[in-house]
Amino acid sequence: MMNAFQPLARNMWSRFALLLGAIIFSAASVQAEPIRGAGSTFAAPIIQLWSRDYEAMRTDGGDFTSPDWRVDYEPVGSLAGVMRLGQIETDFAATDAPLPAEELKTRNLLQFPVVMGGIVVVANVDGIGAGALRLSGPVIADIYLGKVTKWSDPSIKALNPDVALPDTTIEVLHREDGSGSTLAFTGFLSASSPEWAQKPGAGTLIKWPLGKGEKGTGGLANLTARTKNSISYLEYGQVVRLGLPFVSLQNRSGTFIRPSPEAFQAGLETATWDGTTGSSANANEAAGETAYPMTVVTYVVVPKDRGEGRINRVLDLFRLAFSRGGDEASALGYVPVSPALAGKIEAYWTANLGFANN
Helix, strand or coil, X not given: CCCCHHHHHHHHHHHHHHHHHHHHHXXXXXXXXXXXXXXXXXXXXXXXXXXHXXXXXXXXXXXXXXXXXXXXXXXXXXXXXXXXXXXXXXXXXXXXXXXXXXXXXXXXXXXXXXXXXXEEEEEECCCCCCCCCEECHHHHHXXXXXXXXXXXXXXXXXXXXXXXXXXXXXXXXXXXXXXXHHHHHHHHHHHHCHHHHHCCCCCCCCCCCCCEEECHHHXXXXXXXXXXXXXXXXXXXXXXXXXXXXXXXXXXXXXXXXXXXXXXXXXXXXXXXXXXXXXXXXXXXXXXXXXXXXXXXXXEEEECCCCHHHHHHHXXXXXXXXXXXXXXXXXXXXEECCHHHHHHHHHXXXXXXXXXXX
């Protein structure tokens, strides 16, 4: 004879099991969080691509995925990214303006390079194609200071005797948010022009003498594309993807260099990273006839107080990027981290963490 309580017991157990499963799933959902990063708009395209690759690799072709394998990266600019390190939910910042060794030590931070590239000057002038216009640092500084106001100015003509320059006003454009690209650009102008160095100077966020500003690399690129007779500075890969006309830039040897990954690589040979402290040399101090004079290195900064699990997820993301993401970086116009540098970075992780970084 069947016990009258059995159906009721089974029904209660079924409900209990469903409730228990919901509780377990809810707890897992609370614990499982994406890797959260913010910062550089210069490196945003490749970091976002690596982030998609990371989730796909960890999923390994299966249907199951986890928030732990996702990356939430916000391209808010280098300055804002570093500021977000003060928020406990942020796992890493990406910055084109490396922090000095003393700040890294004081704030208990790791810092290592992840990708390199170049900042190019764009001149959106009808009839002048990519690389056809030549400009020097002193002339660009005078344009941004308001001393050279037309494309037909004698100082521009002297550099371009065979180019038909229109007698039109130069529309000056720049970033209005804190940016590593701005640091690279204004650093180049400061090295080229004593007046620029003494007045606006170099920084991620400066007081511009004139011109119209826009937030983010993407915002400035779109503004440049729709503003005729404009001049601006942008990340090389984005300029190429949008088909914007970059200029050939005069380097410290007096040679006019068309921007290219090979020219960036030549310019980055003197930009050394210290595998002991995490600090870096100025990427704009490049010399040599083939060196492009305005290069950028993007660094990832990781707080060492986030806990072993969270830190290892960030290192796992970039370890995979170093080993498998180089071709993707090259395709987007960046210079990837070399295997030798990747090995140096992993040694830095090991030396600066009190746990196994794998």
